[in-house]
Amino acid sequence: MKTIKYIAGAVIAILLIITAIVLFNTINSKPAYVEVESAEDISIDHAAASNRFAKALTFKTIANKDPLKFPGSEYDGFHRFLVDSFPLVHSRLKKEVVGGYSLLYTWQGSDNTKKPILFMAHQDVVPIAPGTLDKWIHPPFGGKVSDGYIWGRGAIDNKSGVMGILEAVENLLVDGFAPKQTIYLSFGHDEEIGGNDGAKKTVELLQKRGVELEYVLDEGGIITDKMFPGISDPVAIIGIAEKGYISLELVVEGKGGHSSMPPKETTVGILSKAITKLENDPFKPRIDGAAGLMFEKLAPYMPFYERMGLSNLWLFECFALNRITQSQSANAMVRTTTAPTMLEGSNKENVLAAKAKAVVNFRVLPGDTTDTVIKRVTKVVNDKRVIVSPGTLQINPSPVSDITTPFYKVLEKSIKQHTQGSVITAPYLVVGATDSRHFIPLTSNIYKFIGITLTSDDLKGFHGTNERLYVDEYIRAVKIYYQIIKNMNG
Ligand SMILES: [Zn+2]
DSSP states (O other): OHHHHHHHHHHHHHHHHHHHHHHHHHHHOOOOOOOOOOOOOOOOOHHHHHHHHHHHTTSOOOOOSSGGGOOHHHHHHHHHHHHHHOHHHHHHSEEEEETTTEEEEEEOOSOTTSOOEEEEEEOOOOOOOTTOGGGOSSOTTSOEEETTEEESTTTTTTHHHHHHHHHHHHHHHHTTOOOSSOEEEEEESOGGGTSTTTHHHHHHHHHHTTOOOSEEEESSOOEESSOSTTOOSOEEEEEEEEOEEEEEEEEEEOOOEETTSOOSSOHHHHHHHHHHHHHHSOOOOOOOHHHHHHHHHHGGGSOHHHHHHHTTHHHHHHHHHHHHTTSHHHHHHHSOEEEEEEEEOOSSTTEEOSEEEEEEEEEEOBTBOHHHHHHHHHHHHOOTTEEEEEEEEEEOOOOOOOSSSHHHHHHHHHHHHTTTTOOEEEEEEEOSOOGGGGGGGGOSOEEEOOOOEEOHHHHTTTTSSSOEEEHHHHHHHHHHHHHHHHHHTO
16 A cells, blocks of 8 residues: 555656656747847848849749750840949959859958858749749749839749849948958859759869868748748748758569450559558658757747647657648658659550559658668568669758857848847758758858748749749848848958
8 A cells, every 4th residue: 555655656756847847848948039239221222123133034044954955145144134233243253154154253351261151042943834824923034023022933043042142242342341251152053953064063163272161151041921830920941951852763564465354463553552651651750950950949939839849859759740740841841751753654544554653752851861761662662573763863961050150140140130130030951952062062051041031922933933022022132141241241
């Protein structure tokens, strides 16, 4: 009897201790409101800047792997337009053309003991999806400013970056600013098709010159509006890592023949089972790395239960993951995703497929690698008749950049200075691939952010129809680039 009492007492004591720890962590998870200095008074001619940006969208810089279809004259026209638009940039900075159409500008700093910073964006845009042209409110290459928006392909991805950076630098030059740290501006021309002639060759050129970079800032993060359930303030997400990429081809070969006398198992049936196995047994989710840092940073701003879960992952990780993986976008942040995308069988309804083929695309979470993906897929499929082979493009996840560097702090500060302090900043895992991955050999501090607010409606235009950007947001991006450069040299 005494022992039972003793055990019951111990259990209650343990439960009380756990409850106390959980409550302590939850209450301690408080928003960090930081006082920021007021913003620089940056005088930008809004109308002139937005008209220049709109004009930039009229050049059809759609990169193409086929050299015969590559629109070189569009890029040449765009480059001439840049020279006319930014006269100080083109008289004070050194400009080099790399890999045919990529641009590399060098803004020499006064202090050679410091490693340079590189700002980057890409000039190329994705094509318009077939059959969607008539759905555009304004023509995709019309460069129209209307209803407060700049409309056209590239408005978000990523001429906002190219033009925003150049506009900021031109204005800094007008204001008589000279950097201590050397600044590079790098604008690739083939990011959407892999960046092998642009960003990759730029990196090789810098490597040949023995250049090491202190920081890189690329596209990949934005200011989100109501993207995180339970958080009403806008959240600026700063990319500090990106997922890897691999596609696997699954092939089953058989005899084929007439469909009137099928075997018990067909190539299509065997292949379908393999795909079903992969969908039913997804990669294990986990909260760590860049996504872990994001949830840690956002937890204090969340409603009580979410906050309690995320600030006590030692106890509630399982529940937290259960909740997170319900949302498609949040799920992509916590696991290597599995997406069957292509299927091929017989080309006639009454012919058995002699060969059935599927392609499954995986986005690889930091911590996994393309090799571990291949191994796991082979194990889960567990059928020797299904031949698994990787596609040519294989990218491992990037390392995770440090969020305690002076540059990361400057990013946070510059964002707050130009958003009246109402914006929460958080590190973020970029689920797509950007050109900045080519720069990994030159620095371990790669960040991805542009200072534009995008609603979920705006995001539909990203690689989609009716791409557009609010004029005021473009101006904000310019000011934030300006402020980052100023703050780094302050
Ligand atoms: Zn892009």
